[in-house]
Amino acid sequence: MKFNTDEIASVLREEIDRYQSGIDVREVGQVLEVGDGIARVWGLSGVMAGEMVEFPGGVTGLAFNLEENSVGVIILGDYLKVNEGDEVRSTGKLLSVPVGDAVIGRVLDPLGNPLDGKGPIATDLERPVETLAPGVADRQPVREPLQTGIKAIDAMTPIGRGQRELIIGDRKTGKTAIGIDAIINQKHSGVKCFYVAVGQKDSSVAVAIDVLRKHGAMDYTTVIVAGASVAAPLQYIAPYSGTAMAEHFMYNGEHALIVYDDLSKQATAYRQLSLLMRRPPGREAYPGDVFYAHSRLLERSAKLSDEHGGGSLTSLPIIETLEGEVSAYIPTNVISITDGQIYLQPDLFFAGQRPAMNVGISVSRVGGAAQTKAMKKVSGGLRLDLASFRELEAFAQLGTDLDAATQSRLDRGYCMVELLKQGQYQPLDIVDQVLSIYAGTRGHLDDVKRDEVAAWEAGFLTFVRDQTPEVRSRLEETKALDDETERLIEAAIAEYKRQIQGSKKPEPTLAGTT
Amino acid sequence: MTTEDPKRSSSLDAPRDIGAARLAKVYAQAIVDAADRHQCQAEVLEEFTQIVEDVLPRVDNIASVFESPRISTSDKSALVRDTFSEKVLPITLNALLVLADHGRLGLLPELVVALRRELDRQAGKREAVLTTAHPITPDEQTAILKSVEGSLGESLTAHFSVNPDLLGGLVVRIEDTVYDHSVSTSLVSLADRLKQRSINEIQHRRDRLGST
Numbered sequence: 001m002k003f004n005t006d007e008i009a010s011v012l013r014e015e016i017d018r019y020q021s022g023i024d025v026r027e028v029g030q031v032l033e034v035g036d037g038i039a040r041v042w043g044l045s046g047v048m049a050g051e052m053v054e055f056p057g058g059v060t061g062l063a064f065n066l067e068e069n070s071v072g073v074i075i076l077g078d079y080l081k082v083n084e085g086d087e088v089r090s091t092g093k094l095l096s097v098p099v100g101d102a103v104i105g106r107v108l109d110p111l112g113n114p115l116d117g118k119g120p121i122a123t124d125l126e127r128p129v130e131t132l133a134p135g136v137a138d139r140q141p142v143r144e145p146l147q148t149g150i151k152a153i154d155a156m157t158p159i160g161r162g163q164r165e166l167i168i169g170d171r172k173t174g175k176t177a178i179g180i181d182a183i184i185n186q187k188h189s190g191v192k193c194f195y196v197a198v199g200q201k202d203s204s205v206a207v208a209i210d211v212l213r214k215h216g217a218m219d220y221t222t223v224i225v226a227g228a229s230v231a232a233p234l235q236y237i238a239p240y241s242g243t244a245m246a247e248h249f250m251y252n253g254e255h256a257l258i259v260y261d262d263l264s265k266q267a268t269a270y271r272q273l274s275l276l277m278r279r280p281p282g283r284e285a286y287p288g289d290v291f292y293a294h295s296r297l298l299e300r301s302a303k304l305s306d307e308h309g310g311g312s313l314t315s316l317p318i319i320e321t322l323e324g325e326v327s328a329y330i331p332t333n334v335i336s337i338t339d340g341q342i343y344l345q346p347d348l349f350f351a352g353q354r355p356a357m358n359v360g361i362s363v364s365r366v367g368g369a370a371q372t373k374a375m376k377k378v379s380g381g382l383r384l385d386l387a388s389f390r391e392l393e394a395f396a397q398l399g400t401d402l403d404a405a406t407q408s409r410l411d412r413g414y415c416m417v418e419l420l421k422q423g424q425y426q427p428l429d430i431v432d433q434v435l436s437i438y439a440g441t442r443g444h445l446d447d448v449k450r451d452e453v454a455a456w457e458a459g460f461l462t463f464v465r466d467q468t469p470e471v472r473s474r475l476e477e478t479k480a481l482d483d484e485t486e487r488l489i490e491a492a493i494a495e496y497k498r499q500i501q502g503s504k505k506p507e508p509t510l511a512g513t514t
Numbered sequence: 515m516t517t518e519d520p521k522r523s524s525s526l527d528a529p530r531d532i533g534a535a536r537l538a539k540v541y542a543q544a545i546v547d548a549a550d551r552h553q554c555q556a557e558v559l560e561e562f563t564q565i566v567e568d569v570l571p572r573v574d575n576i577a578s579v580f581e582s583p584r585i586s587t588s589d590k591s592a593l594v595r596d597t598f599s600e601k602v603l604p605i606t607l608n609a610l611l612v613l614a615d616h617g618r619l620g621l622l623p624e625l626v627v628a629l630r631r632e633l634d635r636q637a638g639k640r641e642a643v644l645t646t647a648h649p650i651t652p653d654e655q656t657a658i659l660k661s662v663e664g665s666l667g668e669s670l671t672a673h674f675s676v677n678p679d680l681l682g683g684l685v686v687r688i689e690d691t692v693y694d695h696s697v698s699t700s701l702v703s704l705a706d707r708l709k710q711r712s713i714n715e716i717q718h719r720r721d722r723l724g725s726t
Contacts, residue, residue, distance in 0.1 A: 023693050023694065023695045024692075024693075024694040024695070024699050024700075024703065025691065025692070025693050025694070026691070026692050026694065027690050027691050027692070028687070028690055028691075028692050029528075029690060030527070030528040032528055032532065042528035042529070042532065043528070043690045044690060045689070045690045046690065046691075068536065069532045069533075069535065069536050070532055085528075089692070102717075120713065122713055122716050122717040122720060123717060124713070124714065124717065
């Protein structure tokens, strides 16, 4: 946008006319020592905990520790610009970030400054980074589903709008992929997405942003980046500022999804800050309130009551474990805070089962309330069946002869495991998921070879889309699996089987076959 | 009112050592209370000020003597007694001996600042630093101080300083609060407001374009 000179002059003139030389009153202190992203300040006797303070040169800080004689300030920005003896001024404001539609589609730092070179965030809407979570009376139970587009998750550990579902696993087990897939799948759902990258390599974040852009997900997604190279204070506040941006939509009756990738890095950053601030270390050297740091963050995800607009904020925190150690301090904390967890295992990942979800210990405490009726009906018992299949499988490896019933249960299990495999960035529509899982759980895939399951599934979904659209439209409409719909699906499966038997090989496929 | 004296640092500056300042405050409160009973607070402050500013600088290595653990507290007490008995008020001497017994003679410089602040606090006086862009005459200083005291409704112990970066106007700092009426700060806030206005303008136009 271009301004003409007259316009600028008029703005200036008006400003000068209205100019009143007011006295600027501020409270100040003096930097005693500075380093490692924190400063110790003398003075600032009236500063509040969590208040924003300003160093010369526009660097902001956050009053973190209020002590008898000094104030511990965490520096949000370049601490090398702050010198001993500098004047620090309090602002009387809590740390706030820009919110609203202006942040959508942008890549921001935790203070809301753009990192994508697309110009300033033009909005005057702000929200404090730290706010209280909505109270009990302001909430309602989680019951609307939030589809991740991943069969294994939507069928067995369904996520509802307003739920906190932890994604936990070792490095390189596909944790981020689940978060990204969930974001990509919100394309037509109207859910605003926020991806908070904490302590990650900037190259990985660039890849994630690129994937989101390629799949058209940046149209409704904001990425908040506090990479591994930025100072610990920024890594510490990144999840809170991302939540503030997402909450804006929740409180306006809309739906939002936020992925914290990952909270173990945030805990590490917080540990660093706390140790530098000389707060006493506790277990694994984390400060005593690291639980509170995560609980107050995740409590802000909620499904608001209808009087408050009925908006929701769903969060998918990610925790990285070391060697599958879920009983470490931070994993147990976050497991106890969240409403369930998706546990990813490296051995499953390397065995080709992707997403590498361990069905036995992955749970969703919201459960079936957050599933459509159709999905609830087809997937009921799937989790337990798969868990018992894993047991049987271990037994079968001993090489004993199996009776026919056991063998058929094993075959069904292998077939379901195949069916639940899904390629990266290929989220499936909920109707397609219902159709696939229906075919699997009702035994229609028992006679399909294991390595042909994926092709069969893709062909079947294409077949239904092209040749029996009434099945899809009926499922989309009713979202339930009544007798008539079941009859239609059975007929479609029979017809599809007849067609592929007629041809020598399965039809060319449209959907992913990996 | 005091004019700027390079030797006497303002108590508004950060102390070199926060721990020492904190300890000195405790001793200062005790000494002021003790002196209050004998109605000699001002004299005690004056004597401590003289000891720190006039006597100690003339003795070589006195700080090392006070801080050295190799000199026993009884030797330090004897030194204090020999030097100051009969020359200062008994309260001052006792205070010095208590400091010597506790091994805190090194705190003396911080103690003077703390004593001054404690007495000011009791008298309801607050310390202020008034900064101008150009040096001003004592008459102007008196006038400015009077007007500042009048508008704040309290009496101040004032120090004056000069900072050409202000360009003009006056900055008054009272303890941790700064009343800034300088030209430079006004210019910065004007720039901020102009920037904010431009942002609002852009946003307004975008919204208008978006809605049509």
